[in-house]
Amino acid sequence: MKINPERFKKDFAELKQFGLLENGGVTRVSFSEEDMAARAWLEKAMEDAGLEVSIDAFGNMRGCRAGTEDLPAVMVGSHIDTVPEGGHYDGVIGVLSALEIVRTLNDGNVKTRRPVEVVNFSSEESSRFGVATLGSKAMEGKLNLALLNKLKDKNGISLYEALKGCGYDADHIESAKVDPKSIYAFLEMHIEQGPVLEAKKYPVGIVTSIAAPTRFKVTIKGLADHSGNTPMGMRKDALAGASELVLGVERIASSEAGEKTVGTVGYLYVTPGAMNVVPGKVELGIDIRDVSMEDKNKAVQAVKDLIADIAERRHLDIEYEQLCNDEPVALSDRVISTLQETADEMGISYLSMPSGAGHDAMNMAHFTEVGMIFVPSAKGISHNIEEHTSMDEVCFGADLLLKATIKLAGE
Template identity: 50%
Template sequence: MIQKERLAKDFEAMARLTDVGDGINRLAFTDADWAGRQYIVDRMIDAGLTVEADGFGNVIGYKAGKNPDLPVVMVGSHTDSVPNGGNYDGVVGVLSAIEAVRSMTEDNVEHDHTIAVVDFMCEESSRFGAATLGSKAMRGELTLDDLHRLVDKKGISIYEALQSRNLNPDGIETMEYTRPVKAFTEIHIEQGKVLEHEQKKIGIVTGIAAAERFYVTIRGNADHSGATPMKLRHDALCGASKIILGIEEIASIQEEPPVVGTVGVVEVIPGAMNVIPGAVKLGVDIRSISKVARDSVVTLIKEFIDVICEKRGLSYTIEPIAQDHPVAMHPAMIREIEGAVKAVDVEYMTMPSGAGHDAMHWADVVPTGMIFIPCREGISHNPAEFADMADIITGAKVLDTVLRKLSLETTKLV
C-alpha cells in the first residue's frame, strides 16, 4: 500500500536539498544536485533495490524479478531543477516510483520482470541549454562533440562537469543502455492548467511535444550612444527586439496543430548604458506536438531573421542546440494506464504534453506511457509550484497498479 506519511517525508527532505535562492535550486552536477541524488540512492537502498550509476550520472535501482532474463520494466524521472524552481517537477516521478516499489515489497507482490527505477541526470536545459541529456546518454544519442559544445554561462562544458564528478565523458559514445526494456513509464506534474480546469485527477498522456532550440547572435556596431546619430546606427538590440516580436507573431499564426515560440535568453553586449548594443545573443525555443508544423515555423523564423538583419544592416549567426522529435505514446500503454486509473476509481482525461520529458527518448524503441497529476494553477519552474499530497498519492497508486501489471510476463503490450 502507498504510504502517505513516508512519501510526504521524502518530499520534505528533498525540499531541503537546494542551493541558496528562492524555491529549489538543484542545477545539474552542482553540490545540491549531488546531495539530492544521494538521498534518492539512499531511499532506493532502503527499499531493497540494487543501485548502480552509469558514466553520465544516471542512477538506476533494480528490484529483481523472478526471471532476471526477461526485459526490465523501466520507470523514472529526474531530480535536477531549473533556477528558482519547485519541489515537484521530476521529483514526483522518482519518489512515486520508489514508493510504488516499497508498496509492492510490503504487499509481497511477486513479479516476473525486474523493475528498474531511474533518476535521470540533467533533464532540465537550464544549465547547458539542451534538455533530457541523461536520457539521451542512455539511448546513445550524445556524442563527445556534444559534451564539448554545450557549455553553461560560466563557460563550463558538460565534459568538464562530468569530469568534476569523476564520471566518464570519454565513454559517452559507448554508454547506451543495453539491457532489454519491456516498457517505460513516467509520472509527472502536468505543468499546465488543463487537469485543474477540467477537475480531473489524472491525465493520460497521448503524445509529447518536442523543441528545436538554437542561439541567434545578431551583430551590429557598438558605437557611442551620444555621438552616433540615429540614422547612422546599427543597433543589434533594436534588431533583436524586432526578431523577438516576430517569433511571437509567426508562432501564433500556426493554430492547428499549435506551435509555441519562446525567446528565454537575451544577452546584450557590451551591456553599458552609454554604448549602442553591438551584439545580442538570443536563446530560441520552438516546440509542437507536430514536427511538420514546428519545422515550418522554424523555417519562417529563420527567413524573418535574415530579412530583419539585412534591412537594418546587421549580421547574424545561428548555432543549433537541440532538435528533438515529438512522439506518440504507445496505445497499449495508454490502455494499461487507463485500466489502472479505473481500478483506482478517479476521474481522468487523455491529453498531450506540451513540455518535453525523459519519456520521449524511449518511445521510439519501447512501449512508453506517461501519467500526469495536477499542479496548482498550472505553475511550474517557479517557487510557487505545488502539487497536493492527495493528488501525488493518487498518482502513486495508479503507477503502483501499472507496475504490478507490467511486471507480469503474461502482460503483453501489443
C-alpha cells in the first residue's frame, strides 16, 4: 500500500498559495490572515477525508478517523505556520502526509483497531511570539493565561489577543491539555533542516533523540579608548575578549565536550563600533545544544570557566544571563523499532540520527511515545525560500509513515 503522489502534490500546490511571495517563498506566520486561511483549507480537507475535526482553545486542529475498538489514538502530524520568508516544506509535509495517510486508508478500506488522528499544531515557529512549539506545549498543559498575556509580537499584540482575534477560547487555555491516556503514540515527518542525509545519501532519517539548547546572553565590559593613543598593553578591549570567547565556544563544542555537542555564537553587538575606538562593550549570544544532558553540562561548564579566565587575564568585566537550560528528549524505543523494522521490510536504507532542532515531537514525548522521521533537505537549507526536498523523497517518507501508522494502529 502506497500513498497517492498526485493527490499529495495537488494538496501541496494548493496549500502553497496561502502566503506565497513573489520571490517564491512563503510568509504564513502563526495566527496571521494567511495562516487562518490555510487552516480553513485544511479543516475542509480533513472533513472531505471523512475525519471528525476538533479545534482546541489554542487552535490546534485534530481530525479523527475512528478505530474499530475504543482505544487511544495514533496521532500523526506537524505544523503549517512558517517563518517570515520561509520555505514550503518545513512542517507542511508532515501535516499533508498525515492527511494523505488517512485518505489512503480510506481508499484501501483499511480498518485499524486504534483511531488514527491527523494533527496540525498551532504556532510552531517562534518568529512571532519568541517561543517555539507553543501548540504542543498547550496540549502538554504548559500554557496559562498569564503567559498568553506576557508573550507579545513586535506590534505589541499579545498571544491572548491574537487567539481571541482568531476566535479561539483563550480564556480556557487549560482545556487544551490532552489526557495522555487518550494518545497511544505520535508520529511526525519533517525535513531534516540540516545537510547530513543528503551528504550521506540516505533517503530517510529515523530520529532517536532531540537536542535541547542552553543559551546565554553575555555582556563584556572593557574600556572605550582612543585607538591611536592607547598602547597595546594598556587596553581593555571588549571585542578582543569576545573574539577569544567565540573561538573558545567553537573549540569546546568541536573537541572538548561530547561527540554531538554543537555551540554557536549567533550574534555580537559591538559598542561604540567605530574604527578609531577600542571597543568598550560587547553583547553576544551563546547557544549550546546536545542530545546528552551530561555532555551539554560539560560544555556549559567549560564555557563558564573560559569566561572567568578571559575576564581575569584581560581585566574585563563579564556578566552572563542564562536564558534557558532545556532537557534533551529521547524518543520512544518501541516506536523507533517499529519505524526501523518497517523501513527494513520496505528495503529503505535509513540513518538513525539525533535532531539538532526542536520540534512539537519534543513536547509530545513528555507524555506519549513518539517517533519522528526526517527526509533530506537540499544543501541542508531551511527557514529560507531556497528550502527544498523533492516530491519523490517526500512521498517515500510518507509511505514509510503510512506503514508504520498501520502497524501502530493495528489492522
